Amino acid sequence: MPNSKQPYQGNHKATMRQPPAKAWTGQPYPSYKDSGVEWLGQVPEHWEVRRLKNWLGINNKTLPEDTDPEYTFRYVDIGSVSTGYLTETPKRLRFGNAPSRARRIVAHGDTIVSTVRTYLKAVWYADNLQEPLIASTGFAVLTPDKNTLPKFVSYICQSNPFTDLVTSESVGIAYPAIAETRLGTFSVCIPPLSEQTAIAHFLDHATQRIQRHIQAKQKLIKLLEEQKQVIIHQAVTGQINVQTGQPYPAYKDSGVEWLGEVPEHWTMRRLKTLCDMQSGDAITAMSIDDVGKYPVFGGNGIRGYTSQYTHDGSFVLIGRQGALCGNVHIARGRFWASEHAVVTTLRCNHVLEWFGAALKTMDLNQYSIAAAQPGLSVDRVLNLEVQVPPVQEQTVIAHFLTHTTQRIEKHCATVKRTINLLHEYRTRLIADVVTGKLDVREAAARLPQSDPLPTAANCQDGTELAAPGRSPRP
Numbered sequence: 113m114p115n116s117k118q119p120y121q122g123n124h125k126a127t128m129r130q131p132p133a134k135a136w137t138g139q140p141y142p143s144y145k146d147s148g149v150e151w152l153g154q155v156p157e158h159w160e161v162r163r164l165k166n167w168l169g170i171n172n173k174t175l176p177e178d179t180d181p182e183y184t185f186r187y188v189d190i191g192s193v194s195t196g197y198l199t200e201t202p203k204r205l206r207f208g209n210a211p212s213r214a215r216r217i218v219a220h221g222d223t224i225v226s227t228v229r230t231y232l233k234a235v236w237y238a239d240n241l242q243e244p245l246i247a248s249t250g251f252a253v254l255t256p257d258k259n260t261l262p263k264f265v266s267y268i269c270q271s272n273p274f275t276d277l278v279t280s281e282s283v284g285i286a287y288p289a290i291a292e293t294r295l296g297t298f299s300v301c302i303p304p305l306s307e308q309t310a311i312a313h314f315l316d317h318a319t320q321r322i323q324r325h326i327q328a329k330q331k332l333i334k335l336l337e338e339q340k341q342v343i344i345h346q347a348v349t350g351q352i353n354v355q356t357g358q359p360y361p362a363y364k365d366s367g368v369e370w371l372g373e374v375p376e377h378w379t380m381r382r383l384k385t386l387c388d389m390q391s392g393d394a395i396t397a398m399s400i401d402d403v404g405k406y407p408v409f410g411g412n413g414i415r416g417y418t419s420q421y422t423h424d425g426s427f428v429l430i431g432r433q434g435a436l437c438g439n440v441h442i443a444r445g446r447f448w449a450s451e452h453a454v455v456t457t458l459r460c461n462h463v464l465e466w467f468g469a470a471l472k473t474m475d476l477n478q479y480s481i482a483a484a485q486p487g488l489s490v491d492r493v494l495n496l497e498v499q500v501p502p503v504q505e506q507t508v509i510a511h512f513l514t515h516t517t518q519r520i521e522k523h524c525a526t527v528k529r530t531i532n533l534l535h536e537y538r539t540r541l542i543a544d545v546v547t548g549k550l551d552v553r554e555a556a557a558r559l560p561q562s563d564p565l566p567t568a569a570n571c572q573d574g575t576e577l578a579a580p581g582r583s584p585r586p
Contacts, residue, residue, distance in 0.1 A: 138314075138550030147301060151273050155301040156548040165296030168265065169255035173217035175246060181208030185246045188218065190226055193234035193251075196270050202245060216247040221262035224251040225269050228289040230282040233275040237266030252292045264308035264546070267315055268300055271543040301548060311545055314556040322538045329531050333524050340520045347509050348470045349499060350375040354512040366499060374499045384494035386467070388457045391432060391490065392449030408448045409441065423447055428456040428468045430476060432488045438477025442468045454490055461503055465510035470498055 144154040147161050155161065164170065186202035187210060193199065205214065218224055220241040226234035228250040238245060247253060254269065256262045268274055277298060282288035303311065346352045349371060353360050363373040366380055374380070383389075392409070409429050423446065431439040433452040442464060449455045458467050474496065480488045501509065544550045 138545065138552040138555055141548060141551045144548075147299070149299045149301075151277050152299065152301050152547060154548075156303065156551075159301045159303045159548055161299050161301050163296065164254070164298050164300060167257075167260070167300065167302060169257070170292055170296055171216060171253050172255050173219075173253075174215045175207070175217060179207045181206065183207040185210075185214075186243070187214050188224070188236075188245055188247045188251075189213075190229055190232065190234055190248055190250045193224070193226065193232075193236045195233045195235050195275065196237070196266075198236060205246075210246075211248075213249045214246050215249050216251055216253045218245040218247050218253055219255070221256065223254045223262070223266045223269050225254060225278065225295070226250060227252050227278075227292060227295060228287065230275075230279045230288050230290055233279070235266070235269045235275065237263060239263075250289075252295055259305055260302075261305060261308040261312055263312040263316070267312060267542055268546045271546050272539050273543055273547060274298075274300070303548070307553060310553045310556040313559060314552040315542060315545060317556075317559045318541060319538055322534050326531055326534050329527050329534075333527050336520050336524050336527075340517055343516055343520075344469050344513060345473050347513055348466065348473050350378055350501070354509055366497075368497055371499060375501070377502070379500045380497050381500045382494070383496050383498055386462060386498070386500070387428075387459055389430075389454050389490050389494055392451050392453040392455055394451050406446045406448060407443075408450060409443060409453050423449060423455060426464050428458065428464065428471060430454040430456060430471070430488065430493070432490070437480050437488055438475065440468055440471045440476070454488065454493075462500075463503065463506040463510045465514060466501075466506035469509070469513055474498065 141156040143157040145157045147153060147155040149161060152161070184204055184206050187205045188198070188202050191200070192202065207214075216224070218238050218241075220238060222238045224234075224236050224238065224247050226232055234251075254265055256265050278290060278295065279288070281294060281298075282290045302308075347354050350360060350363075350373075352358065353375075360375040362376040364376045366372060366374045368380070423443070426442070426444045429441045429443050429449060430453065431437050431441075432454045443449075456471075458464055476488060476493060479492050479496070500506075545552055
């Protein structure tokens with residue numbers, strides 16, 4: 113038999129990385145004083161409490177309105193910044209075509225803090241810039257003087273107490289914002305320059321190690337998801353017999369190019385001989401409320417709840433339009449399917465879980481009709497051929513996949529909880545250090561020089577992101 117029929121032999125356990133053997137240490141300072149600032153509380157006795165506007169420059173430089181329309185720059189908007197890192201590579205724009213909010217000049221060493229949609233807690237330290245960036249006027253650009261370590265400013269602004277203060281002082285509900293003048297009145301606690309350097313060095317080292325561990329966990333989740341898809345594909349296409357873990361004794365040509373060979377005793381059937389498909393119903397905003405708690409399925413997944421329902425039973429739902437076009441979901445109970453979903457009713461005694469898994473392997477999105485809003489052609493899908501094992505074998509495959517995928521998903525959930533705990537630990541550590549709750553000077557003195565982080569995992573659109581605190585690759 114060809115190699116493609118061999119069972120998947122991956123071992124995800126080999127990718128696990130153990131947490132650091134020794135945690136980063138710190139201890140309280142010898143003496144404290146009352147800062148007079150509610151969010152700071154007690155601070156180290158030798159630290160200075162100052163308002164931001166008396167410590168840093170705020171929005172010192174902006175692009176003038178008479179800038180040459182042909183001038184090009186890289187632009188940072190609110191949506192491309194998270195707490196401590198960029199989520200998207202800055203886009204290059206011409207001034208003549210740029211939005212009117214593209215005005216704030218960001219230089220190396222500046223920290224930008226969102227002043228609109230402040231619940232996003234968008235804060236970023238501009239490091240290793242080859243050229244100035246232009247940020248949205250929805251940011252405040254904080255520029256330190258020569259007696260301040262720029263990276264320390266960034267860590268203060270990333271700390272939870274600071275971002276929570278910005279959020280709580282913002283005005284507005286749908287689009288909360290804070291004026292730069294109000295931001296400038298916030299008091300912060302400032303250690304001597306040498307201590308700022310020690311704190312930044314300690315946090316660089318600590319957060320880099322945490323981020324490496326998070327990236328290893330994220331890679332593990334990706335491998336587990338890939339493993340799950342391979343197992344599903346091998347089971348429903350007959351590459352392995354799930355009862356033995358080995359290929360079937362004999363195969364035949366399916367006549368379908370992407371499928372290749374299938375077990376000799378399986379049949380090839382058109383979908384229209386196995387099921388009925390119909391588009392969901394038109395749903396208006398007035399139809400949806402939070403009373404009946406019945407989910408509404410559409411092209412973008414579960415959209416909300418409705419007090420009415422049009423379906424009651426077990427069905428396979430296929431996204432017909434939208435971001436999840438071609439995605440497959442098994443729905444049970446009462447629900448309402450929108451016009452962006454295809455409701456599939458399986459005939460006879462075929463097994464629903466097997467059928468849903470078989471549809472997932474067919475990559476139905478490739479059969480959508482190209483348009484501004486791609487849509488799936490139901491007639492075209494109904495005429496596709498699918499490999500059909502005997503019903504008893506469908507049941508065995510369904511049980512196998514349910515057990516296997518649940519085990520993998522449980523493992524993924526455990527890894528995700530670990531990632532969340534690491535994020536929480538990083539957040540708490542930064543807050544405790546920059547507000548003087550922990551003295552890390554001795555610990556920082558024992559640390560080696562920080563080494564660069566590897567590039568973070570690619571986002572969905574393929575953009576390479578930078579690790580927290582670092583610029584993305586141009």
